[in-house]
Amino acid sequence: MKIVVCVKQIQNPEIPAAQFRIDEEAKVLIPVSGLSPVLSPFDEQAVEAALRIRDRAEEGADIEITIVTIAPKGARAAIKAALALGADNAVLLNEPTFDGGGGYVTARNLAETIRAIGDVDLILTGRQAADGDAGVVGLGIAEILDIPAITFARNVQTADGVVTVQRVLQDGIETVEADLPALVTISNELGKVRNASMRETMRAAKKPVKEWTPEDIGLDETQVGSSATRYELERLYIPVNEIECEFISGDTPAEIAATLAQHMREENLI
Amino acid sequence: MTDNKSGVLVVVEVEDSQPIDLGLEMLALARRLTGIMGGTVTAVAFGTGLETTGETLTAYGADQVLLNDNEIFTNFHAEAWLPDLSKIITEVEPALVLIGHSESGTDLAPRLAFRLDVDVATGCESIDIVNGRPHMTRSCFGGLAREVITFTKTPALATIRSKSQQALVPDMKRSAEIKHVSSILDVNAIRTRVVNRDREKAVGVQMESAKVVIGGGLGLGGPEGFKTLNEIAELVDGAVGASRAACDLDWCPRSYQIGLSGRTVAPELYIAVGISGASHHMAGCGNSKTIVSVNSDPKAEIFKSSRFGIVGNSQEIMPALAEEIRKLKA
Structure with missing residues (x-):
């Protein structure tokens, strides 16, 4: 069985809000210096879902897990992380022409990549990237490939050409099934992700990573990246909503609670 | 705009034969937008028992209502909705389609966009019209930033966050054309099969409509903390929610989760207990009118959004607060 997991590398989303910066003029994120990019958390769980399918498979079952990513500026952090977790190989779309497409272009480029890989049974993606938060690309891939899609999975199993989610x-919770090939988007409820073992991390460096051009996926340069995009980013900013917080103190919990209850009553909140 | 598409089409979800609040909120947005860019407001509802739905949607702002009353639409199933909805949108030719950013809407809207070969902005908080084009504002980077985007193709699709808009006061004197459409769905074309559905029965006040919501996080120290929150909720006729972290630890039902990948609330009062205020949580409660927070960390992010704050141990403060509120209510 061939499983493709589509992943994205992003700035670590767990950084404190105070470190998060935007260049409003250029409408781009200003990367926090010295911080390595990470595999988007939902995508990491999609990799985990693929590995669990392989763990559960019978001895000798042939399950190949391929990572596909569009990574700007030759960055390889996401691929390295996914291969170190246990994926077998990867396809990387990292020519500058692939940059800045938006949901529609990204879905299309990934769908054509999956078509070019050929005979893929199961496609897994995160429910949304943890930077764009859009949740569009996975379902878009399924629509383009005209295959069934099941969203927000916390458990994925395959047997006899059927995926059960x-x-x-x-x-x-609901249980949904579909015949393969199918696409499933993974939610955080999938649970804890394994740590990369030392052994897999060492092996990861030797795993095959193909770098593909638009031509390799049957598209020309007008069909990839920002030249194909159908959206315009008008503005990107950090909202300011800081309000003055009135801290309530007192000698005992009862006293503090009484003051708060009084304030809430005065402001007609309770 | 370079085409003839005009007006706004609103996809209204129906639960127990009643349109959900988010649908009515989107109708208010649609009215405001058509007021600027012209065109009419078309409301579309799929479901069963829609006898009075047309009148309700009219009163809340629709100029035209299309009802698809059919048993196959009793439960949401994206694949069942798509053929009919695509056809309706192609026929109505709206400039903008609004869909709720709900459990169903987030599953439906991206598929619909690709099927219509247009684009979708998910999780929008507001939409403005600039030079005749919808400018959609949405949260990104886990709630840390906002982006304003426009699309070059029409219709633009947008999913709208619950409570980001305010429904109009219903006007029973409004009139609209109410039409019943029949389904073109070929059930054999549905490729995903729901084999089991296990929903918890909702108890108490619904989180989305509650005037007071109390959210619990890691600072509660364990599942017992939620008991006190439930007590307070009962006293003030409120609902209890939680942070993702608390849900992940099974301290409370998964359905409690407020935030980016959970529910969105915007009550009059949100009491955040032991919640640090991570941006992905704030994405689900940031529109609350007043936030009061209790946290042991004086530097917690949540205090920046709070009207009142208490730095302290919630396990001591909350039982005392329950007691004080009980006295006030007595």
Whole structure:
């Protein structure tokens, strides 16, 4: 079985808000210096979901896990991280022409890459990238490839050409299945991700990484990156909503609580 | 605009035969936008038992209502919605399509965009019209930043965050054309099969409509902390929510999660207990009118958004607060 996991590398989303900077003029993120990019957390969980499928497979089952990413400026952090976790190989789209496409172009480029890889049974993506927060690309790939898609998975299993997914609902869980090939987007409820072992990390350096050009996926330069984009970023900014906080103190919890309750009552909040 | 598309089409979700609040909030947005860019407001609802839905949607701002009343739409299933919705949008030719940024909407909108070969802005907080084009403002970078985007193709699709808009006061005197459409769905074309659905029965006040929401986080120290929060919620007729971290530790049901990948609330009062205020949490509660927070860390980010703050141990403060509120309510 061939599994493709689409991943994105981003600035570590767990940095304190105070370190987060935007260049409003250029409408881009100013990277925090000295901070290595990471695999977007939901994508890391998509890699984990693929590895769990392989862990559960019968002895001798042939499961190949391929990582696909569009990485700007030759960056390889996401691919390295995914290979160190246990993926087998990777396809990297990192020519400058691939930069700055937006959801539509990214989905299209990834879909054509998956077509070029050929005979892919299962495609996994994170539910959304932790920088754009859009949640568009995964479903877009499925629509372009005309295959079924199941979103927000917390558990993915395959058997006999069928993928069975536990989907997270706001107030529960549903089980959905589809015939392969299919695409599944992974949610944080999948749970804890394994750590890269020393052995896999050493092996990762030797795993094959193909670098593809637009031509390799059957597209020309007008169909990739910013030259194909259909959206305009008008503005990018950090909202300011700081308000003056009135701190309430007192000698005992009861006294503090009484003051707060009084304030809330005076302001008609309770 | 270079084409003839005009007006706004709103996809209104229906629950138990009633349009959900988010649908009514989007109608208010659609009215405001058509007021600027012209065109009409079309409301579309799929579901069952839609006898009074047309009148309700009219009162809340629709000029035209299209109802697809069919048993196959009793439960949401993106693949079932897509053929009919694509057809309706192609026929109505709106300049902008609004879909709720809900559990269903986030599953539906990207598929719909690709099927129509247009683009979608997800999780929008506001939309303005500049030179006749929708400028959509959405949260990104886990809530740390906002971006304003426009699309070159029409219709533009946007999913709208719950509580980012305010529904209009219903005007029962408004009139609209209410049409029933019949489904073109070929059920054999549906490729994903729901084999089991297990929903928790909602108890107490719904988080999205509650005037007071109390959110619990890691600072509660364990699942017991939620008991006190529930007590207070009961006293003030509020609802209890949680941070992702608390849900991940199973201190509370998953359905409590407020934030980027959870629910969005905008109550009159949000009490954040033991929640640091990470941007992905604030994405789900940042529109609350007043925030009060209790946190042991005086430097916690949450205090920057709070009207009142208490630096202290929530396990001591909250039982005392429950007691004080009980006295006030007595």
